[in-house]
Structures are given as C-alpha cells and as structure tokens.
Amino acid sequence: MKRLFAVALGILTAIGGFVDIGDLVTNAVVGSRFGLGLVWVVLVGVIGICLFAQMSGRVAAVSGRATFEIIRERLGPRAAVANLGASFLINLMTLTAEVGGIALALQLATSVEPMLWMPLAAFGVWIVVWRAKFSILENVTGLLGLSLIVFAVALFLLKPDWSGLAAQAVTPQVPAGEESPTYWYYAIALFGAAMTPYEVFFFSSGAIEEKWTVKDLSQSRSNVLVGFPLGGLLSIAIAACAAVVLMPRSIDVTSLSQVVLPVAEAGGKVALAFVIVGILAATFGAALETTLSSGYTLAQFFGWSWGKFRRPVKAARFHLTMIICLLLGLGVLFTGVDPILVTEYSVVFSAVALPLTYLPILIISNDPQYMGRHVNGRLTNGLGLVYLGIILVASLAAIPLMIITGAGA
C-alpha cells in the first residue's frame, strides 16, 4: 500500500511539475497563432524527455552517482566543460524566467507591479531551498501544480468544435497570415520547452537526493512514462484553450495575463483562482528546480560536496552557487527586461544546447562500467539515435530561424 502511494505521488508530482513558464507561454503563443497545428511537436518532445529522463534516472539509480559526476569522469574535462557551459547558461536563463513568472503570477492575483514581487519571489525560492526537505519541496509544488488541470476542464467548458480541433492536430498546416519559417521557429521553441535540460539534471540529482537504488527503477519508470505524458496533455490543453478563445479574436499571446483569459471565459473566477494557484506552483516549483540544478551542475562538475540531504554547512559551495545564481537572475530581471521575452529566448536557446546535454547521457547509459547489465536496450538506443538526429537539426536551425523570423514576430 505504501509502495502504491509512493508511485501515485510520484506520478502526480511528475504531472504537476511537468509544466513550467516555458511550457505555459510557448504553448499559449503557439495555440493563439497556429491552433493545434504544432501539437505533433509536443508529442515528439514528450517522447524525447521521457526517453532521456528515464535514461538519466537509471544512470543515477544504478551507479549511485549523478549524471554530471560521471560525464566528467567518463568523457574528460573538455567535453564536460562544453556540457556544463551549455547546461548551466540555459539553466540560469530558465531560472530568471521562472522567478519572473512567479512575479507575473502574483501580479495576476494582486495587480501589483511584478518588479515589486521579484525580490520576494527570489527570497521565497532561496528560503525554501535552504530550509525545506527535498521531498516536501518537490511534492508540495508538484501537487499544487496539478491545479493547472483547470486548462483541460476549461477546454471542455468552452464546448469547442472537437472535429475542427482534431483536424488542426492531425493535418497540420501553416495558417493564413503566418509563414513557414515562423511555423518552424515555434516548432523548435516548443521542442526546446518540452525538453528543457534542467528537467533531466534535476531528475538525475533528485534520484541521488532520494537515495534511489536499482529497486526503485520501476517507480522511476512509471513517474516518467505516465507522469510526463499526462503533463504533456496539460500542455496541449493550454494550446487548445488559446486556439479556441484567442485565435478567432486574432490575439497573439505576449503576456501571462492573456494565457489565463480563456480559463476565465470558460470557468469564471473559480477557475481563475485555480489557474493562478497552478501557475504560481508551476513557476515556483520550476524556480526551485532550476536553482537546485544550478548548484547540482557546478558542484557535480567540480567535485564539491552537494545535496539537500546534507546540512548547508556541509555543502557550502553548493548553497553559495544557488544564492549567486538567484541574485544574477534577479539582477537580469531588474534591468526591466520582460520575463516573457526571457522565457521565449530561453526555450529557443535550450534547443540550441540540447545536443551538448543529451549526447553524454546516451553515451554513459551505454557504458557497462557504470551501468552493468542495466545498459540501454536496442529499442532505447535506436530511439536515442533518432532523437539525437532531431535534436541536432533543431539545434542547428534554431538561430538562423530566429534571425530570419525576427524571433517569431
């Protein structure tokens, strides 16, 4: 019974924790401009993140060490620096976007300027990272993030033309008024949002925090293979709400307030309360994860003592890194840059950095020295290679498409 509860909790937190500011904004932007014409990208992205997250969780559970520690040991410092540089910078950008997202969610609830909420949001993230237990911070934000299911409820309440939506999803087309390069630019952004590198590093380091062993592999698999796809359905619901309410009114999403308008239209103030709680939990949870990931990546690379399971005094550099990263993110936000813009760029740059993040994971999860008999099977390796191809194409095309389309304008 206890085991079943743990599995259910793991799946629920995986669903609630799947969506972050990048998913919220990118899916709403795409839904308002392309309808469900890019749903296929969410599917491709979800399969990809499932593939690499379960690989990375397996590496941690079997070897008892987090991915970054092994990457440096197995691939040498030069390859590890490339991996670290790409992952760390994207993570910092994502952290900035998430802290900005918390402030924007609080603005939706209070109409107080986000700039005033930002220091409080960063302080809140720091104090939780400093004081709260790993399992509590992960479970509470994940479960509260389930409030975002209100997007799926809202979609039903809106009584859309289901056959029309299905047609958009099944036979994707570039709508009139949009151009092919813009369509592909947003396809890459959506892919980057679904496969954000920090999710994999957090998952792997979290496995060490929670002391997973080979016995926990089935739970790890169910968290990923059930939780993430259901989280992906939430992403599709966000895009569908935007497609039903915003697209016919020619509203292109550029702010978080626009993302929630379809929910208010469908379910009134009660639904609005749920969606604001959900966004707050999703962004706060992701801010915690990205803050921790910044500490994990650096500490694991340099061989510092790390982890929430250690008292802060025993992992001082790990905690100091997180404080510095939070302050850097806050500094960027204080320049007055729009957090939504930071989000849009962070998902595209995520796509650029993907090969540097995922290739080492594929190599390590095939190394019998670390994995013993738990190396990847043929199917996983086949899919892994296909995904490396997709990731490489997305990575190479991202910047040229960003320039050609004026960042999707």
Add this chain to the structure above:
Amino acid sequence: MNARAKVGAAILAAWIALLATGCSSTTDTVDQALRESSSAVASARLALELYTRDTATLALADTSLGDALTELDGAQSEVSELEATGASESRDKQRALDGIRSGVDAVGAAREQLSNGSASGLADAVDALEAAQTTLDAAGGAR
C-alpha cells in the same frame, strides 16, 4: 586561403546573408506593429468584457489592460522611429501611428473606467475598444 579559412569565410557569408534576410523593411515593421496593436486592443477588450460579465477579477482586468498599454507603447515607438522614404511610406507610417494612438487612447480610457467602476462607463469603454480595433485593422488592410 587554406581550407579552414575558406570554411570560416563561408560561414561568415552565410550569417551575413541571414542577417540581411532577417532585417525587416519599413512595410514589414508597420504591418507587424499594426498586428501587435490590434492583438493588444482585442486582448484588452476581451478582459474588459469578462470583467463586466463578472467572470474575471479586477486584478486580471487591470493587469490585462496594463499589458495591452505596454504592447501598444512598444508598437508606437517602433513605428515612430522608422525613417520613411517617399510619400507612400510616410502616409503608411502616419496611418499606422494614428491607428495605434486610437488604441492607446481607448485602452487608457478603459483603464480609467475600470478604476471608476461605473457599469455604463465600462460598456462604453468596450465599444471604444471595438472601434479602435476596427481602425487598426483598417489601417493594416489599407496597406
């Protein structure tokens, strides 16, 4: 020139070509600004309609109108900074600026009505937003 230098030059040329493709013309900028403005006004209108139907909170309506104003201000700055060459471009620029200004006025007035809270004033504000959107769409369509 050795092979490595040739590859470097080819990459540089490709980037320059890309940048040249990515640079937008006056027409593109005006079209884009009008589209963004129309979207911002439509969004403000939807938020206000939801508030008058009591399905949205004051905080959401106020935030939405504030976001719409920020968007319109950005579009206005973009178009104002354009250097029009020739009479036709000047006319387009002026028409776009007039349209955007009507949007700024309508959203600003709607925000005032929101803080006053009079039902009839809000209904008028929704009508004014609709008119501003029509003006913006016409300015876009007239091009």
